[in-house]
Amino acid sequence: MPHAIISGGSLSGLFAGVVLKQLGYRVTIFERSPVMVGQGAGIVCGGEVAQFFQMFDKTKTTLVVRSNARQHLNKDGGVVFGTYSNTVQQMTSWDKLFYVLRANFDGFHKDDFIYGPGDEPSTMVDKNMSYRLGHAVTSHSVDSATGRVRVEYTVQSATEGAPPTTGTEEADVLICAEGPAAPSRDVYLPDVKRGYSGYLAFRGLVPEAELSPETAKSLTQIFTFYFGKKTQMLSYMIPGPRGDTTPGNRHLNWVWYNNYAEGTPEYKRMMTDKSGRVHSNAMRPGDLPEDVIQTEYRQRAEEILPPQFKEIVLKTKNPFFQRVTDLMAPKAVFHDGRFILFGDALQGPRPHTAASTNQGAVHALLLFDHLRQASARGTPLQTALKGLEGDWQATALSYAGQLAYSGKMMGDRSQFGEP
Ligand SMILES: Cc1cc2nc3c(=O)[nH]c(=O)nc-3n(C[C@H](O)[C@H](O)[C@H](O)COP(=O)(O)OP(=O)(O)OC[C@H]3O[C@@H](n4cnc5c(N)ncnc54)[C@H](O)[C@@H]3O)c2cc1C
Structure with a gap:
């Protein structure tokens, strides 16, 4: 069972987690925040978000x-x-997407939250899926001989004032879904800043x-x-x-x-x-x-x-x-596919595009197709991951470029031009 680590447990991290679970991966999500408190605010549900939930939401929740x-x-x-x-x-709302994704990822659910008529979230608990709050990824390295990624992290102590503890974990791939500030991206692209x-x-x-x-x-x-x-x-x-x-x-x-x-x-x-x-x-x-x-x-x-x-x-x-x-990285796949930028960590669009969350869903759907086809052809994991440098990266960058351009155009026109 291949192991994927995802750094960042917001929407893009969970989109990635759900598809990798479907593909038979063991998945560990590290989320820096000790609690994920949604601002409950609105998200325009783009076509790929809708498609993602049609394909993968077992709870059949009405989202929108x-x-x-x-x-x-x-x-x-x-x-x-x-x-x-x-x-x-x-x-839809951030909370709605977050809790339905968590239910599908590791069976976590909020008691009074309204889910759909499909499977009960509690039946989706899966010991191979782990979502760890208060865990911040601090560094990573890739062993060039084995291709294994070694991830170092700190864990916030539950006791106030106590120092954090540290840990390491190995995986076949590290997905960086850390949002636009993405500290892990700095290793490869130190000049890419918001x-x-x-x-x-x-x-x-x-x-x-x-x-x-x-x-x-x-x-x-x-x-x-x-x-x-x-x-x-x-x-x-x-x-x-x-x-x-x-x-x-x-x-x-x-x-x-x-x-x-x-x-x-x-x-x-x-x-x-x-x-x-x-x-x-x-x-x-x-x-x-x-x-x-x-x-x-x-x-x-x-x-x-x-x-x-x-x-x-x-x-x-x-x-x-x-x-x-504005944030745009020029490359999404590093170390032969062992480190991948996902969601806002690749490109943070201006909100006028209403497409930030949709971009995370696009990345996950493309990843699903790529890895599923590779697996159907019997392609070894190492080759399948390296293959992400091809169509997956090209499509992700082209989508990101369009969003970056249209978001800037719409925002600059309304804020600095004539109404
Ligand atoms: C708590 C929260 C509430 C939100 N509420 C709304 C909302 O109401 N409406 C809206 O339009 N958008 C909201 N957003 C933003 C929205 O989720 C994103 O813009 C969009 O969905 C793309 O998401 P993303 O997962 O790529 O990035 P983000 O949502 O920015 O998530 C990045 C995640 O990575 C984590 N992270 C960063 N560095 C590390 C590290 N080193 N180790 C581990 N974890 C790390 C962050 O804590 C964060 O949870 C919210 C984001 C968060 C985190």
Whole structure:
């Protein structure tokens, strides 16, 4: 049984874990964070995400809330250009994808979470699949004679203040799904770093039941946008708490882009949390100082947003934000296929493409096809892994390049051009 180690236990790591399980691998996922707390926020479910779950989700869970049309608002809340259809999109939440993937990977499940009518997650426990929280991969090396990868990691102690312990583990392949910052990528591509776009994505959720009747009527069926000068906002419905997709129990998810030039006092203020700690990329729900929430969210929403969007920003209890960045690695496969960049670790698209999670699913589906065909032909593992340098890498890089280009074009136009 070949052994794969995956560094990074978010969505791309789990996509990879589920397909390798199907292919008969023993899989160990190391996740640096001691707990995976989803922000519960929205994810547009692209075609390959849907295909992935059709192929591999044994729980048969309903993942999405459908939006059948799009509309653009003007500043007064009226609809401009009319409502246009033929734009069906499926929306889901990070939590929903995470828990259904965990159920399929190692049978882990959350008790009150809503799964589908298929297999019970508890029947999917598999001792060959291991998901280890609080384990950070610190280094790796490949034995050139055997091709085996040796991975070193640290384990966070459960006792506060106690030093971490260390460990090593060997595998046939190491998949790096560590997100855009990906420390393990530095060994091969030290100069590939995230570049800041010049704007942040504020995000938040409002329970559907808390919307006013007018706003519910305007926003709950339709993917809605507002373009103002140097600002853009959008909203769509997603599953609610416990992954509930029933109307009335869902969440309205919103994203609001605003410009903050790096190095300015406004930027520094945004990146400093309520305890004075300076963050480099994102601010989690609950960490923003009250005065920032007051001026940057509430006051600005009052001044520049259409009434429906103003309402949802003001009703959001714990807004958070992420910096919008660009990241593109020029290569995905290293050491004859023993080290592979996956998901955002290869390319972190801007959110306008709504395709970051889809990219992880694309990588996993391509990997599944490649390894399954190699196995059907009786190709030795070593040759099959080396073969990833061919079509798998070329397709992954071409997909990444398209996303990087379109994300930058869309974002720069809306944030720095004319609305
Ligand atoms: C907790 C969490 C919540 C999120 N919530 C949302 C959301 O609500 N909406 C949304 O659109 N997107 C969300 N995202 C981002 C979204 O998952 C990704 O942009 C997209 O799905 C691509 O995922 P990824 O797995 O490639 O990268 P990421 O999601 O960035 O995951 C990378 C993972 O690798 C881990 N990691 C990094 N370095 C190491 C290391 N050395 N050793 C071990 N582990 C390591 C990180 O802790 C992280 O869990 C969230 C991400 C996380 C981690």
